[in-house]
Amino acid sequence: MKFVISREALLKPLQLVAGVVERRQTLPVLSNVLLVAEGDHLSLTGTDLEVELVGRAKLEQPSVAGSITVPARKLMDICKSLPDGSMIEFDVQEQKLVLRSGRSRFTLSTLPASEFPSVEDSPQAFELTLAQQQLKRLIDRTSFAMAQQDVRYYLNGMLLEVVQGRVRMVATDGHRLATCACDAEVNPAEKIQVIIPRKGVLELVRLISDPEAPLRMLIGSNHIRAHVGDFVFTSKLVDGRFPDYERVVPRNGNKTLLADRQELRTVLQRAAILSNEKYRGVRLLLNPGQLQVFANNPEQEEAEESLLVDYDSENMEIGFNVTYLLDVLNVVGEEQVKIILSDPNSSVLVQEAEDTDSLYVVMPMRL
Amino acid sequence: MSVDNDSAVPAQHQRKIIHFDCDCFYAAVEMRDHPPYRDIPLAIGGRPDKRGVIATCNYPARTFGVRSAMPSSHALRLCPNLTLIPGNMTKYRDVSRAFMAILAQFSDHVEPLSLDEAFIDVSSSDAFQGSATRIASHIRERVRNELGITVSAGVAPNKFLAKIASDWHKPDGMKVIPPHEVESFVLPLPVEKIWGVGKVTAARMHELGLYTCADVQGWSQQQLQERFGRFGQQLFRLSRGEDQRPVEAREERLSLSVEHTYDQDLRDLASCLAQLPRLEEELQQRLARRQLLEQIQGRVVKMKFHDFQQTTVERHLQRPDSDYASLLTAAWQRGQRPVRLIGVGVRLKTAATTQQPQQLSLVW
Numbered sequence A: 001m002k003f004v005i006s007r008e009a010l011l012k013p014l015q016l017v018a019g020v021v022e023r024r025q026t027l028p029v030l031s032n033v034l035l036v037a038e039g040d041h042l043s044l045t046g047t048d049l050e051v052e053l054v055g056r057a058k059l060e061q062p063s064v065a066g067s068i069t070v071p072a073r074k075l076m077d078i079c080k081s082l083p084d085g086s087m088i089e090f091d092v093q094e095q096k097l098v099l100r101s102g103r104s105r106f107t108l109s110t111l112p113a114s115e116f117p118s119v120e121d122s123p124q125a126f127e128l129t130l131a132q133q134q135l136k137r138l139i140d141r142t143s144f145a146m147a148q149q150d151v152r153y154y155l156n157g158m159l160l161e162v163v164q165g166r167v168r169m170v171a172t173d174g175h176r177l178a179t180c181a182c183d184a185e186v187n188p189a190e191k192i193q194v195i196i197p198r199k200g201v202l203e204l205v206r207l208i209s210d211p212e213a214p215l216r217m218l219i220g221s222n223h224i225r226a227h228v229g230d231f232v233f234t235s236k237l238v239d240g241r242f243p244d245y246e247r248v249v250p251r252n253g254n255k256t257l258l259a260d261r262q263e264l265r266t267v268l269q270r271a272a273i274l275s276n277e278k279y280r281g282v283r284l285l286l287n288p289g290q291l292q293v294f295a296n297n298p299e300q301e302e303a304e305e306s307l308l309v310d311y312d313s314e315n316m317e318i319g320f321n322v323t324y325l326l327d328v329l330n331v332v333g334e335e336q337v338k339i340i341l342s343d344p345n346s347s348v349l350v351q352e353a354e355d356t357d358s359l360y361v362v363m364p365m366r367l
Numbered sequence B: 001m002s003v004d005n006d007s008a009v010p011a012q013h014q015r016k017i018i019h020f021d022c023d024c025f026y027a028a029v030e031m032r033d034h035p036p037y038r039d040i041p042l043a044i045g046g047r048p049d050k051r052g053v054i055a056t057c058n059y060p061a062r063t064f065g066v067r068s069a070m071p072s073s074h075a076l077r078l079c080p081n082l083t084l085i086p087g088n089m090t091k092y093r094d095v096s097r098a099f100m101a102i103l104a105q106f107s108d109h110v111e112p113l114s115l116d117e118a119f120i121d122v123s124s125s126d127a128f129q130g131s132a133t134r135i136a137s138h139i140r141e142r143v144r145n146e147l148g149i150t151v152s153a154g155v156a157p158n159k160f161l162a163k164i165a166s167d168w169h170k171p172d173g174m175k176v177i178p179p180h181e182v183e184s185f186v187l188p189l190p191v192e193k194i195w196g197v198g199k200v201t202a203a204r205m206h207e208l209g210l211y212t213c214a215d216v217q218g219w220s221q222q223q224l225q226e227r228f229g230r231f232g233q234q235l236f237r238l239s240r241g242e243d244q245r246p247v248e249a250r251e252e253r254l255s256l257s258v259e260h261t262y263d264q265d266l267r268d269l270a271s272c273l274a275q276l277p278r279l280e281e282e283l284q285q286r287l288a289r290r291q292l293l294e295q296i297q298g299r300v301v302k303m304k305f306h307d308f309q310q311t312t313v314e315r316h317l318q319r320p321d322s323d324y325a326s327l328l329t330a331a332w333q334r335g336q337r338p339v340r341l342i343g344v345g346v347r348l349k350t351a352a353t354t355q356q357p358q359q360l361s362l363v364w
Helices: A007-020 A072-081 A132-140 A198-206 A261-272 A322-331 B025-033 B035-039 B072-078 B089-104 B132-147 B159-168 B179-186 B199-207 B213-217 B221-228 B231-238 B269-289 B324-335
Strands: A002-006 A032-038 A041-047 A051-058 A066-071 A087-093 A096-101 A104-109 A126-131 A157-163 A166-172 A176-183 A192-197 A214-219 A223-228 A231-236 A255-260 A281-287 A290-296 A302-308 A316-321 A336-341 A348-352 A358-362 B017-022 B042-045 B054-057 B083-085 B110-114 B117-121 B151-156 B174-176 B255-266 B296-305 B310-316 B339-348
Touching (some): A007 A032, A007 A072, A032 A072, A051 A198, A066 A072, A066 A104, A132 A176, A132 A214, A157 A198, A176 A322, A192 A198, A192 A231, A198 A223, A255 A261, A261 A290, A261 A322, A261 A336, A316 A322, A322 A358, B017 B132, B017 B159, B025 B042, B025 B054, B042 B072, B054 B072, B072 B083, B089 B110, B089 B117, B089 B132, B117 B159, B132 B151, B132 B174, B159 B179, B213 B231, B221 B231, B255 B269, B255 B296, B269 B324, B269 B339, B296 B324, B310 B324, B310 B339, B324 B339
Parallel strands (some): B042 B083
Antiparallel strands (some): A032 A041, A087 A096, A126 A214, A166 A176, A176 A358, A214 A223, A255 A336, A281 A316, A290 A302, B017 B151, B042 B054, B110 B117, B255 B339, B296 B310, B296 B339
16 A cells, blocks of 8 residues: 655544544554545544544545555654645555655554454434534534433433424433424434434534535434545444433423523623532522622632622522533523523523523532 | 439430331221221232232231231232232322321421331420320320321330330330339340340340340340340340430431342343343432432442342442442352342432532433
């Protein structure tokens, strides 16, 4: 195998593909990236057996075809550190990969391409096309609420739901829930619900570069595949039953607070400085027309904030992990945010005042 | 209860404890709501073809030898005419709540032991001129009139004796052990009645010639300690009718678990492990519903083998091998024979450790 490629053509797909490769691996070949040269194209593949990403790059001249795997991180670090505009020659000689560029020369170890595992394809996939920006919005507005390493493994991922005319994503870590939906030209025979693992979600959103361009998804029984630009992303699905978001979204809230989103956000950010670092608790005191925010920490330091809000129900005191509120305020867009509450021990609903394609549910904290 | 001024303990420290125990509680509630059940053998429990066990039975059923915790199939063999009905826990819980509410009117120190049983410390109560006997009679009367069930009571200077006393004239009875009668009461008491003495310990005590508390009193504290270790100290005190344990209003749960008895024994470790997801899921839901997810301190697995021997394995959450699969495997290793019941549970942090903020969980 032999080919020449420009540093710029290689670097972007290589960085994305290398992102899938885990630092610590049980199988040596999994820390490698698979390179396949054919004609004037190079394909690059990285996998951790759960998520697979295939990228494509254009070669400067037709290649001597072939395939090989090389350590992903080392290859990426070398390419990154070469000067802009470099041309890099790849040449496989006696089971080593020799890289030449200008006056630099590197010899990398390899493993045969035949040892590289490929993620299997699921038959009978349901096809769905969204604009890249639609998927990005769905993920950006919800992914923060996914659990990390929860024993309820199905929470370490995101629910993708497809019903007639609508695509929805839901994420929850058991303390808060985020969901966002968009209209789409889809018509599944019955409701589709799959759970994409956390890592798959985070890698998928990194691929989005062209907001208007279409993104084609194939949802199989065990896998999901997405074609995004020059990339083919495949992820295993999480087998499990995701909580029913409709049961989590509170319907009995009888107190509504309207606040300026930016103002509320800065108030909470300031108060958070003196909240307990571990629990991040803040106390919200709702009075007609006014919201007060209190925080204190084990050092007995205290923060007190207040802002004018639109609220005309009875006084109420409620505690929250301030991070959960800030996470929501950081992703929603509109000027005004609406918070619907019932009592200090029940979930509250946070949403944009006008737009309701996104819903956020946050459980309070007993302080 | 009269206060005996000659007793060694100063009068102001003389406690007055009442133990209340409802008579065949679940059955009593059912008989109240369906009077025809009163005169026929009745049991509340699981179906025999599902390996159910008897939770409670009424006195007509007891004359046939039916007892609680007995497999339903066995009960039906003893008493073929037994009316076996599934329980209505919601209803029993409501009755229990009303029962505990009556007790709470007479003392701040109420310690429920289960739905139908509680200690109450009335030492500082002013009701009925401070007479524990009258308070007990009054409460029994009210439970009968307001809840339509009967409750037996034991009145004594401590929990150990109060509990024995409530059983003395059961059902629908009451026994008072005033301080000056404690000694004569305990002397002939069989060692089996001592709190903490089960079948195994009783057999060991019998071998040593210890049949009654009088026999135990003949031994010195040191002798008892040599034979029974730390439990010897407890034997020494309890055999003299002494028990300092306070009546504690335990508001918080210390543990929570779910368990399942299988229709057919699970023959190997793999089939036990296969049951874990369902048990864990249910436990998770119960914990979430009670907002206890953040208070978990450790995990517990209980395993009952086909010969009714059982074992439990408990590990602190911080141990890397505290996952249920590891606990279950450890429990299986101890028995390595067919399993009829698996329970999974959690140990919860106590109040002292939960003064910290508590993040509530979503319920689904």
